[in-house]
Amino acid sequence: MxxxxxxxxxxxxxxxxxxxxxxxxxxxxxxxxxxxxxxxxxxxxxxxxxxxxxxxxxxxxxxxxxxxxxxxxxxxxxxxxxxxxxxxxxxxxxxxxxxxxxxxxxxxxxxxxxxxxxxxxxxxxxxxxxxxxxxxxxPLWRLFGGTNRIGVYASGLNPTEPERLAAAKRDEGFRAFKLKVGFGAERDASNLRGLRDLLGDDATLMVDANQAWDVDQAAEMARRLADFRLQWMEEPIPADRPWSEWVQLAGRSPIPLAAGENMRGHAQFAEALSTSAFAVVQPDLGKWGGFSGCLPVARAVLGAGRMFCPHWLGGGIGLVASMHLKAAVGGAGYVEVDANPNPLRELLARPYPAVVEGAVTLCEEPGLGVAPDLDxxxxxxxxxxxx
CATH class of the missing domain: 3.30.390.10 (Enolase-like, N-terminal domain)
Structure with a gap:
């Protein structure tokens, strides 16, 4: 079989x-x-x-x-x-x-x-x-032929006082951080300036526009934000725009482009990988595919020389599943961990994995290795x- x-x-x-x-x-x-x-x-x-x-x-x-x-x-x-x-x-x-x-x-x-x-x-x-x-x-990471240590980043830094949350996450062990942008050029740049000043040159920073701009707006914002040395700019334009627009934007952007949470199906991911647009590919295993769909995609992403970083912004079971997905294939990249307070993250995945120096080590328990505390x-x- x-x-x-x-x-x-x-x-x-x-x-x-x-x-x-x-x-x-x-x-x-x-x-x-x-x-x-x-x-x-x-x-x-x-x-x-x-x-x-x-x-x-x-x-x-x-x-x-x-x-x-x-x-x-x-x-x-x-x-x-x-x-x-x-x-x-x-x-x-x-x-x-x-x-x-x-x-x-x-x-x-x-x-x-x-x-x-x-x-x-x-x-x-x-x-x-x-x-x-x-x-x-x-454990699933071993069943899929992987290793159990993976990088993680603190995601979902809101545009209101992002430095406060970033400082807390840095103290918890995170070394990479993603800011929400698309709230006006001056506000976005000011927030990134504050984060870079707080976290220093060694911290990894990314931004997520959540499909906020058209191609020209995204290209202009990429030019304005390039000095902040960003790992990637995520979904700067609507995910359903033609591949030609993504390719055009990639050619104009000094910041690598990331997308994938709103892609669905093997054919769409294959088409995305056939372009030169995406440096980082981010399927969400709770939106499409689970392990059965997303693990082959992850292997294809690495085979194409791109960075594989699972998307997740929800409860603890999906988060730990995303960690196993990344652990299964390895390679450069990170798993997204929502930085905002959410009891459904920790309480639905007991024992919750700890972040140490920007990484998580998954346990040896079978399956996901966690279960919800229903009481x-x-x-x-x-x-x-x-x-």
């Missing part, structure tokens, strides 16, 4: 007895700001799968936007994805991923929600891989009323 985990990974067929979604929300004092919207609370949708022998696996579905999206994704998982997963036994998680994706393809077209459906499938795939790895007693988050759970 051939698998993304190799020919002799010790995988065995499994049959599921339960597939369920758990929705959580936690209010935050400081909203999370992007150039296109604000998060006034932090949601998370976990996927829990259990096989007929009692083994359990955990996954997570990306659900940050729109603000009502978490409950909807939970209902989609339980109404559309779960019945297919429960129909039969599966030889590998990839087999299930491919089958569910094929079965729900037309539904995605009909509803106009191919992305949302892909997100629910992705969260289920993460859970299936966690389940399988726990069954055979292997601690009981008061944060939201009923989504599918059943």
């Amino acid at each position: 051939t698998s993304i985990a190799g020919d002799a990974a010790g995988l065995a067929s499994f049959r599921l007895a339960k597939v369920e979604a758990l929705v959580f929300r936690v209010p935050v004092e400081q909203p999370v700001q992007t150039s296109f919207g604000i998060m006034h609370d932090r949601p998370a949708v976990l996927v829990r799968v259990e096989d007929t022998e009692g083994a359990v696996g955990w996954g997570e579905i990306w659900c940050n936007f729109p603000s009502v999206g978490a409950e909807h994704r939970a209902r989609l998982l339980e109404s559309a994805v779960a019945p297919i997963l429960l129909e039969r036994a599966w030889d590998t998680p990839e087999q299930a991923f491919d089958a569910v994706s094929k079965r729900l393809h037309v539904l995605g077209i009909q509803t106009g929600e191919p992305g949302t459906i892909a997100q629910t499938i992705a969260g289920a795939d993460i859970a299936l891989w966690d389940l399988v790895a726990r069954r055979i007693g292997q 601690a988050v009981r008061g944060l759970r939201v009923k989504h009323a599918y059943r």
Whole structure:
């Protein structure tokens, strides 16, 4: 049997007895700001799968936007994805991923929600891989042939007093930091100046525009920000712009371009890699693909000589899954760790991995090596009323 985990990974067929979604929300004092919207609370949708022998696996579905999206994704998982997963036994998680994706393809077209459906499938795939790895007693990073130490960076530095949060994260062990931009040229430049003054020349800095500009605006901003010695400029233009615009911008930008969180499917990633536009590629395994889709993409990214840096901005299960994804392939780059306060990060992934000198060392426990502390988050759970 051939698998993304190799020919002799010790995988065995499994049959599921339960597939369920758990929705959580936690209010935050400081909203999370992007150039296109604000998060006034932090949601998370976990996927829990259990096989007929009692083994359990955990996954997570990306659900940050729109603000009502978490409950909807939970209902989609339980109404559309779960019945297919429960129909039969599966030889590998990839087999299930491919089958569910094929079965729900037309539904995605009909509803106009191919992305949302892909997100629910992705969260289920993460859970299936966690389940399988726990069954055979292997941590996922080892099952996929990787090593367990990876670089990380502090993400999501808001445009309001970013130095305060960056200083706290530096003290926690981070050495690389990403600022949200797209809030006006002067404000963006002033924030970067403050961060560089605070963190020094040795710190790695990146920016994320969240699709804020057109090509000319992005090229001008790249020119203005180049003196801050940025590792990359992320999604400076809308992710759905033609490849020709991305190539044009890459030729005009003194800062390397990064994107990928809003790409979906092997074909789109292959097209992106065939251009000269992207120095850094950032699939989000909770938005599309899970491990079954994103691990082949990660290997292709490294094979093309680009930097692979998984995107994640959600709860703890998806974050640790992203760490295993990066650990599986290695290479230069980082895993994104949201810098903003969010109890659903630490409480949903116990024991939460520590950052030491800009890196995380994943544990030897099987699967993801973490699990949610459901007692601690009981008061944060939201009923989504599918059943």
